[in-house]
Amino acid sequence: MHFAYKTRSRFAGALVALSVASAGGACGGALTKSDLFSSEWSADRGEGVASVRQRLAGTRAAPGVDVAVGVAVNGERIVGVLLDSGARWSFAHPLDARPVIAGQVVVGSGGGEIFCLDGRTGNKLWTRPTGGLPLIGAGDDGHFTVITLGRSGGARGSTLLAIERGGDVKRQIETDKDVGVPAVVAGLAFIPWSRQYVSVFDIIAGDELARILLREQVSRAWTQGGDVYFGENSVYRFDERIKDATLERASRIRLPARELPGSPVLLPPIEERPKLVSDARDRVRVYVRPSTNAVNGANATSATPQEGWLVVANSRFYASYFRIIMGFDSSRGGLSWVYTHPLDVIGAAAAEDGLLVCDEKGKVTFLSARQGDPLGDRDLGEPVKSCAVQVDALAVRGGRPPQPVSLAEELAEALRVPDAELATGKRLLVREIATLDDEVATKALVDVMGDPSLSPFVADDVRTALAARRKGARYMLAALERHYDFLKNILKPPPVGPIAQSFAAMNDPSAAPLLAGHLLDPVTPEQDVQEAARALTTLAGPAEVPALKQFFVLNYASASTAPMKSAVVSIGQVLLKHGGKDGRAAVDRAVASKMTGEDLRGKLRELYEAAGVAPPPR
């Protein structure tokens, strides 16, 4: 595996020079207490955005460091690993919040102060006292680091600090608004606030240069690949189209609506401050990499994005669910691959070519976008309590050539993970596997039913999926060959009922002898007995009569539950059809016996009429 920086080819679009609309009241000096976040702002028809774009013409956001950072198990040290070289660093400091990676720096909080580290070396750049205000997020352009601090005790309001590399506070802004995570480009801070605005703020001049109103929630801004993005449930790019954001014409990535286990979010709202120790929210996430389309528009079809348009890198978005990582087609949301990691994934970031996932052991693994193959890894060198990953220009190539593995096999592997916590994720995978017209999918469903730790909820889904299978009969037959056997440690019977339903639907009698055998296995659940018996009404022939007669004799007088009574009636039907004189006699005796329940006797009598034969006298 080798890591390399990609060459960038996209240029910022041409800008129309427009006059800059000044944000009223923004004042200079170190302390800014202004109406920067005032609701007095009036629409400027995009003039502010145009002026910002003009100012940024030819200027790209500084590339961020490609790094993973984690909180050491003792909670008092940050460890980092450079994703390109694998070089590690470590910095000891009390911590009260998860560190954030911003451009080229890592910002941490603890001990009543915030501190800034060089993301490549872990060397301390500066510290500032905070009075205990919680760290919300940070942005950095290589010169200024803009930091958002919240209010203690969950009160509304925020403090923004613009701090120079040397540690001097260039600007401090106090507001009663909730401010999100900022991004910084060439001295301009892109500041999301009140969940719907992004203000562009000139750090040196202290002016609000532009304000963008979005129709969706927005709480985070970041730079990547030289561009500025913001969003929460969707991803917006700051480009020439952003001025039409209110008309919903901005460059935006909105992921297709689809079921995902655990209802993960793309970017968690800032109210959900990441804890020092990762939790379920970190394990259940969605990741997407915004990118710029490189296809020549002249050759593109009308459905193809034109050159320079905002697209999803590799047409993939990703979802994590504890140990299960899934790659989806970003246009339709279809599942493309599943990767099962050895441990829970507690942090990740999407790159141009795939996804980097970080686990509790401090291992960072690169998964290819195309197939989810693990192409290489980096190591933080020790277990971590939480992990953050930033990937900007890093590209990963090489590694072992991917082995062709079908999606069904990948799903099967994920389903085999013996972890009850994954039940919700497994239910989704079962529904996915049910859609595959593949024999291996049938095998996977059969196999997963053999898992003793399988959650009952998942088992119900698997049964439904198995009953609907129309391919893979040989795997289902192989499953039926298996019976409970205490001494051989086969402690779970196969899913006889759903398999019976499948064979009945296929009208395939090859399963009949095996199904008859399972009727006589006391371990076969009653529901399965009922379904197998029902299937045998169409699948059984004379060869199955001895076993079915035995079942009938053993059960007609002792059947007390609805499934067992139903099974007895079904087998009675088979005996009348294929059982000859002996079979008929067995049913006659049951109908005449004082040991037969009245309701069962009535149903057995109905069989005679259906079979066109005279019932025994009452």
Add this chain to the structure above:
Amino acid sequence: MRHVPNVATGCRARIPRVIPEWVSTRNRSNWLRAAAAVVAVSVASAASGADPASSTPKLPTAPVVRKPLPAGTAEKLKSGDPERIAAALDDVRLAGKGAARLTGEITGLLDRGLTASLAEAALAALAEVEAPVSTPSIVSYLSHRDAKVRTAAAKALARTKGTAAVVALRRALSDSEPGVRGAAASGLGALRAREAVGDLAVALDHRVVEAAEPIGQLCNADECNDFLGRLGRLPFDLMESGLEPILFRPNAEVSEDTKANVIGRVRELKTNEAHKFLQEIQKRWPAGASPRLKTLVDQAVTATNRASGS
């Protein structure tokens, strides 16, 4: 099951702690008297100086005071009336082999189908009749969904005997219910199914407690040594009931060397329970039996006494 040590023979007569469910209320006092009588007979037999190595008492698991078969029992069995059938089956059970002529009627009932409770009673009755001809009908009831019925079938097969019984009981060792597995293991011992020792060993590894005793009763030299290999790996109380029969089997079946090996391996355990076991063996060691083994037992008792700190 409570074990009553037989001082003279070194064997233990077994009195079930609870009266089997199939013993009807009116017969419960009879049953208890019979159980006590069987134990008394067993102790008396041992005290008479019978060869300890060949006098393992063959005790019925459910002793019954035999009664002659009442008139009209056959008619009751044919009546189709569940209550009359139940009463007739009780009579057959009490009559035991004296009701052999009704075997066909009872197997016919089983072959035609019965309620679970009547099936259990029919199987118990066939167990007392001990007619090998009933084995095939009983075997099919090892597939019954009611575990009590399957247990009754396994117990009956131990009495009706036959190759089919052995095959079926070996299969029943894999039943999902412990009671059925236990009855199958005991039944294989009762049938002296030497070919089942391997299966019984696997069952023992799966904590089928009842498998130890038949292994001890049936194992050849290799199988006995294989059994001994489990000492220390399996709990001693699981193994104990299999060790004892090995020591008291005739030398023609189990060599002195194998028995010496048993004593040595138990001695090596150096536990309190090993010491108590050896003490029991020492107490019950028949006068005139192998002096070499007697010495080994004595030494082992002394050694384990010191080691276990008793």
